[in-house]
Amino acid sequence: xxxxxxxxxxxxxxxxxxxxxxxxxxxxxxxxxxxxxxxxxxxxxxxxxxxxxxxxxxxxxxxxxxxxxxxxxxxxxxxxxxxxxxxxxxxxxxxxxxxxxxxxxxxxxxxxxxxxxxxxxxxxxxxxxxxxxxxxxxxxxxxxxx
Amino acid sequence: xxxxxxxxxxxxxxxxxxxxxxxxxxxxxxxxxxxxxxxxxxxxxxxxxxxxxxxxxxxxxxxxxxxxxxxxxxxxxxxxxxxxxxxxxxxxxxxxxxxxxxxxxxxxxxxxxxxxxxxxxxxxxxxxxxxxxxxxxxxxxxxxxx
DNA sequence: CCAAACTGTAACCATTATAGTTGCAAATCG
DNA sequence: CGATTTGCAACTATAATGGTTACAGTTTGG
Numbered sequence: 612x613x614x615x616x617x618x619x620x621x622x623x624x625x626x627x628x629x630x631x632x633x634x635x636x637x638x639x640x641x642x643x644x645x646x647x648x649x650x651x652x653x654x655x656x657x658x659x660x661x662x663x664x665x666x667x668x669x670x671x672x673x674x675x676x677x678x679x680x681x682x683x684x685x686x687x688x689x690x691x692x693x694x695x696x697x698x699x700x701x702x703x704x705x706x707x708x709x710x711x712x713x714x715x716x717x718x719x720x721x722x723x724x725x726x727x728x729x730x731x732x733x734x735x736x737x738x739x740x741x742x743x744x745x746x747x748x749x750x751x752x753x754x755x756x757x
Numbered sequence: 758x759x760x761x762x763x764x765x766x767x768x769x770x771x772x773x774x775x776x777x778x779x780x781x782x783x784x785x786x787x788x789x790x791x792x793x794x795x796x797x798x799x800x801x802x803x804x805x806x807x808x809x810x811x812x813x814x815x816x817x818x819x820x821x822x823x824x825x826x827x828x829x830x831x832x833x834x835x836x837x838x839x840x841x842x843x844x845x846x847x848x849x850x851x852x853x854x855x856x857x858x859x860x861x862x863x864x865x866x867x868x869x870x871x872x873x874x875x876x877x878x879x880x881x882x883x884x885x886x887x888x889x890x891x892x893x894x895x896x897x898x899x900x901x902x903x
Numbered sequence: 904c905c906a907a908a909c910t911g912t913a914a915c916c917a918t919t920a921t922a923g924t925t926g927c928a929a930a931t932c933g
Numbered sequence: 934c935g936a937t938t939t940g941c942a943a944c945t946a947t948a949a950t951g952g953t954t955a956c957a958g959t960t961t962g963g
Binding site (some may be wrong): 612613614615616618619620621622626627630643644645646647686696697698699700701702703704705706707709711712713714715716717718719720722723726727728730731733734735738743744746747748749751 | 758759760761762764765766768772773776780783788789790791792793796832842843844846847848849850851852855856858859860861862863864865867868869872873874876877878880881884889892893894896897
């Protein structure tokens with residue numbers, strides 16, 4: 612199975628927050644851009660807040676803002692905030708420990724899966740929210756030119 | 758969400774086939790090591806066969822064998838055989854195209870997701886079934902020594 | 904001090920995917 | 934021909950996702 616769309620939505624949220632700079636953005640505003648319900652956005656915001664990436668103010672004139680400079684927020688931070696657990700799954704039921712393969716394959720798989728996951732995370736660690744916003748803006752410029 | 762356990766099971770299957778060398782292994786034998794039902798194993802075998810990684814003989818004395826040298830089968834081959842679709846998901850519903858972020862974020866995300874997925878696949882491409890079997894055997898040796 | 908504008912969170916639903924299971928037709932071998 | 938094996942379809946239980954409704958709490962400002 613694929614990863615959930617929470618990661619895509621979370622990056623979208625943070626890109627919007629980076630775009631509006633210091634003004635807090637409401638979940639309703641962001642839901643309008645993401646094309647979903649404000650509750651879904653607030654669920655994502657809850658995970659981002661727990662990870663220390665955003666701050667939120669309730670009440671009139673409230674909303675969410677980035678907790679730090681978007682240049683200091685990498686997509687790995689975002690990924691870790693919203694995707695729990697390991698990327699790969701081991702056997703649904705543990706294999707039969709009698710026999711060389713069944714008894715040791717999970718150890719080997721853990722190692723292999725860890726390496727593959729680390730390579731993916733390294734790429735995410737090299738991309739910041741600022742870069743995403745710049746890329747989005749650049750795309751918008753190209754579209755206008757056409 | 759995490760990836761399914763099919764990948765783990767598929768690697769397990771191929772490792773067993775590499776271990777028994779040329780003798781065909783039945784789905785029941787492999788199910789015994791994997792600790793699942795033979796039908797589940799045959800479902801995985803179906804995907805591996807479609808990808809050209811194993812061959813199968815029905816009937817008495819039948820079973821499955823590797824279609825080529827296990828040194829020539831990488832974990833990326835296995836991954837592609839059993840995990841369909843992209844690793845990351847975009848938005849569940851397409852975002853609102855009016856607005857710079859909503860209108861362009863998916864293009865940016867496609868690019869980022871592609872890079873991250875490629876890095877993961879590169880690691881898998883560097884590991885063969887032979888290496889997995891060797892690692893499993895090495896683990897077994899260490900356990901005996903303890 | 905109250906109403907309006909926000910938030911957080913729980914509850915429920917429909918949809919989807921997985922893994923397990925059962926059942927049966929087809930192929931092969933002796 | 935019978936035993937062994939496969940392939941595949943169908944059904945189930947379980948779990949996760951995303952959407953939606955509902956409601957209580959916080960803040961601001963008239």
